Amino acid sequence: MSGTIHLFERLPHLEAASRGASGSASAAVRGSPLIGLIRNARSHRNHQRALEDERRENVILATPRERSELHGILSDFAAKRVDCIAIDGGDGTVRDVLTAGAGIFGESWPAIIVLPSGKTNALAHDLGLPADFSLDDAIDAVARGTFARRQPLVIAQRDDLSAQVHGFVLGGGVFNRAIALGQRSHKLGAFNAAVVGLTAAWSLLQAFFGSAANEWRRGSKMRIRMEDGSLLPHRGGLPEDERYLLLVSSLEGFAAGLDPFRKVGGPMGVGVFDNPRRGLLLRFGAIARGTTSAATQRRGYHVFGSNAIEVDLGDAFILDGEAFPAGRYRIAAGPKLRFVVP
Numbered sequence: 350m351s352g353t354i355h356l357f358e359r360l361p362h363l364e365a366a367s368r369g370a371s372g373s374a375s376a377a378v379r380g381s382p383l384i385g386l387i388r389n390a391r392s393h394r395n396h397q398r399a400l401e402d403e404r405r406e407n408v409i410l411a412t413p414r415e416r417s418e419l420h421g422i423l424s425d426f427a428a429k430r431v432d433c434i435a436i437d438g439g440d441g442t443v444r445d446v447l448t449a450g451a452g453i454f455g456e457s458w459p460a461i462i463v464l465p466s467g468k469t470n471a472l473a474h475d476l477g478l479p480a481d482f483s484l485d486d487a488i489d490a491v492a493r494g495t496f497a498r499r500q501p502l503v504i505a506q507r508d509d510l511s512a513q514v515h516g517f518v519l520g521g522g523v524f525n526r527a528i529a530l531g532q533r534s535h536k537l538g539a540f541n542a543a544v545v546g547l548t549a550a551w552s553l554l555q556a557f558f559g560s561a562a563n564e565w566r567r568g569s570k571m572r573i574r575m576e577d578g579s580l581l582p583h584r585g586g587l588p589e590d591e592r593y594l595l596l597v598s599s600l601e602g603f604a605a606g607l608d609p610f611r612k613v614g615g616p617m618g619v620g621v622f623d624n625p626r627r628g629l630l631l632r633f634g635a636i637a638r639g640t641t642s643a644a645t646q647r648r649g650y651h652v653f654g655s656n657a658i659e660v661d662l663g664d665a666f667i668l669d670g671e672a673f674p675a676g677r678y679r680i681a682a683g684p685k686l687r688f689v690v691p
Contacts, residue, residue: 356665356672360504360512364420366427366453381407382433382491384462385426386484387419387446388412389438408435408484419449427453433460433491433689435484439467440669444516447501447686451515456684460496462487463688469670472517475499475600476690487689496687500599500616503683504668506676507659515683516669521595521662522569522622528667566625568593570663570675573621576655584649586624593622593649595660597680611639615654616682623649657681 386408409429411422423446426434436446443463450458464482465473473482476497505513520528568591573581583589599617602608610618620636622629629648635641641652659679665672 356674357514358674360506360514360673361416361448363452363511363513364449366424379407379432382488383407383409383429383431384433384435384484384488385409385422385429385431385459386411386435386437387422387442389442389466390414405484416445416449419445420453423450423453426459431459433462433487434458435462435464435487437464437466439465440469440471440517441671442467443472444514444669444671447515447683448513451503451513451683458684458686460491460687460689462491471600471603471669472499472688474604475517475602476688478690482691486691490689490691495690497690498685499601499688500685501683502597502599502617502668503681504666504673505679505681507679508677510679514668514673517598517600519595519597519666519668519680521571521660521664521666522592523565523567523594523625524596525665525667525672526564528670568624570661571595572661574659576657578659581621581651584623584647586626586629586649593625594620595666596620597658599682607637608639609637609652610654613639613652613654615656617655617680619651619653619655619658621651623651 384405384407388410390412409426409431411418413419413422423434434446434450436443462484463470463473463476463478464484464487465478465480470478470480476499499517501515501517502519503513503515504519505511568587570590571592572590573592573595575581583592587593596609597617597619598610601610609620613619626648629645629650632641632645632648632650635645636650636652639652641650646652657679659677661677662675664675666675666678667673
């Protein structure tokens with residue numbers, strides 16, 4: 350949650366609910382919904398948040414300082430049968446909460462409220478949440494019954510499926526360097542759509558004009574297997590056991606007008622660059638809009654929808670802004686969650 354990319358040494362292990370907690374929230378019978386609010390005090394805009402939430406009778410406020418506290422907090426929310434879980438933070442905070450609660454709620458999560466206060470809020474953008482979306486706004490939306498469903502990605506070690514992390518945007522290869530650049534942009538005061546636009550433009554320029562020795566043109570060890578177990582074909586430009594970029598997401602829209610998975614089916618979209626050929630990079634605009642042609646695909650770009658894929662990664666991957674170690678993983682669509690929207 351700091352200004353640099355944190356690298357996890359390992360994936361968290363799935364933890365079940367504590368004794369007495371339940372993985373299913375009961376039907377609402379209260380006059381107003383009981384909300385479990387998790388606030389990341391270190392998120393970008395949380396110093397601007399009002400303190401009224403702490404005095405609400407229908408809000409259980411938790412302000413964890415360590416990720417390790419989340420499991421106990423969520424077990425308590427489950428035991429108290431909260432109607433909604435509100436997450437006050439950015440994409441990384443959402444990822445941490447969904448990961449910590451996976452063994453508690455399974456596929457029966459309460460409705461989730463996202464209060465976007467992080468440096469990056471891709472999920473909030475996808476859900477159409479304004480930057481000033483407040484708890485009062487969310488409570489009104491709950492009363493109206495306005496929800497959207499999204500399925501997080503579940504990234505699990507293939508040799509230990511209980512080691513897993515949940516999130517919405519996964520990247521590998523040159524994506525890692527782009528995210529590191531985005532972190533530096535945060536320090537200069539750029540956030541959200543501005544960061545996406547600046548990062549994409551700078552990365553593309555570096556890759557296009559750089560020499561063969563430029564790090565922005567370097568591949569990463571990577572093998573990708575489709576849902577049926579077959580290897581994703583490689584169209585050259587790098588060794589067969591390397592790829593240039595991997596992007597997997599279950600979001601339906603991105604900031605800065607990016608929509609790379611507009612035409613794909615399935616709960617998660619997958620985009621892969623086999624290589625950094627300049628003829629392929631010149632088509633980045635069409636790729637970003639989701640309007641790729643057969644010629645683009647022949648040059649080394651793959652885009653498809655899927656329920657699950659398997660990846661062997663020689664380098665770390667990024668999930669919602671933070672890095673996780675190289676390894677052999679299964680990436681699958683998780684449970685359908687209800688998010689409160691305006």
